[in-house]
Amino acid sequence: MPQTKVKKPNKTAVKKPTVKKAKKITLDDINANFERIQKAHEETEKTLNKMMGELTNTIGNISENTLIPNLVEKFKKLGFKFEVINRHRKINSDEHDIHTEIDAFLENGSQAMAVEVKTTFKRSDVDYHIERMEKIRRHADLNNDKRQFLGAIAATVIDEDTRRYALKQGFYIIEPSGEDVKIVKPVSAKIW
Numbered sequence: 329m330p331q332t333k334v335k336k337p338n339k340t341a342v343k344k345p346t347v348k349k350a351k352k353i354t355l356d357d358i359n360a361n362f363e364r365i366q367k368a369h370e371e372t373e374k375t376l377n378k379m380m381g382e383l384t385n386t387i388g389n390i391s392e393n394t395l396i397p398n399l400v401e402k403f404k405k406l407g408f409k410f411e412v413i414n415r416h417r418k419i420n421s422d423e424h425d426i427h428t429e430i431d432a433f434l435e436n437g438s439q440a441m442a443v444e445v446k447t448t449f450k451r452s453d454v455d456y457h458i459e460r461m462e463k464i465r466r467h468a469d470l471n472n473d474k475r476q477f478l479g480a481i482a483a484t485v486i487d488e489d490t491r492r493y494a495l496k497q498g499f500y501i502i503e504p505s506g507e508d509v510k511i512v513k514p515v516s517a518k519i520w
Contacts, residue, residue, distance in 0.1 A: 391447045395482040395502050395509055396432045402502075402511050403434060403441065410434035410441065419467050426470075428463045432482070439476045440464075443502065449483035454494045457481060465520040477520040480511070 392415075400410045417433035419426060432443035442464055444457045461479045468477065481494050482502035491512075494501060498518025502511050 387447050388445075391482075391484045392431060392445045394484065394504065395445055396443070398509070399432060399434060399443065399502070402509065406511060406513065408434075408439065408441070409436055410439070411436045419464060421467055421470065424466070424470055426463050426467045428460045430460070430464070435475070437475070439478065441478045441480055441500070443480040443482055445482040447483070448485040449481055449490055449494070451490050451493055454481065454490060454497060454499070457499065458497060461518075461520045478517055479520070 396413070396415070400413055403410055412435050414433040414435070415431065417430045419428050419430070421427075430442045431445040434441040434443065442457075442461060444453070444460065446453055457479055461477060464477050467473075468475065478500070479498070480500035480502055484504055486494075486501070486503060491501060495512065495514040498514050498516060500511055500513060500517065502509060504510075
């Protein structure tokens, strides 16, 4: 019987995995990574702030477009005869340092109603509207405008404490009521 040769496996050298030495991390490496992370965080924050601003503006526009239409007719039911409604009325006097903007300004020859619109009204917003009304009155006096100025607050959300406070300050409240908007009269309207 012929002998068959048994092939012996090649003895090739088994390669040992190359182990890279770990790079030593220096303080400069840590600072560079920290700066990279900080920059990424700042860019993310800018993007989020921009998106939040756009969302807030959109919600604010929805509130204005829900609460302001038909105010002339609504106030007519309360005995007012406003002829004009101006949106985003600005009052500026550099000379007297009077600068303010009114979301909706209803007016006629003898009266004007300054309406501040917020999605959510807070007590601090009521206080700020009082300051706005004082500026409007001061500007009117400087321009010999003898009309009566009244204030109103329009909000889609207003907590009961803020609502009572605003009414106590003499403001009309404009708020959603089912599918419509209602106006709540203060016990005693303040005339500025």
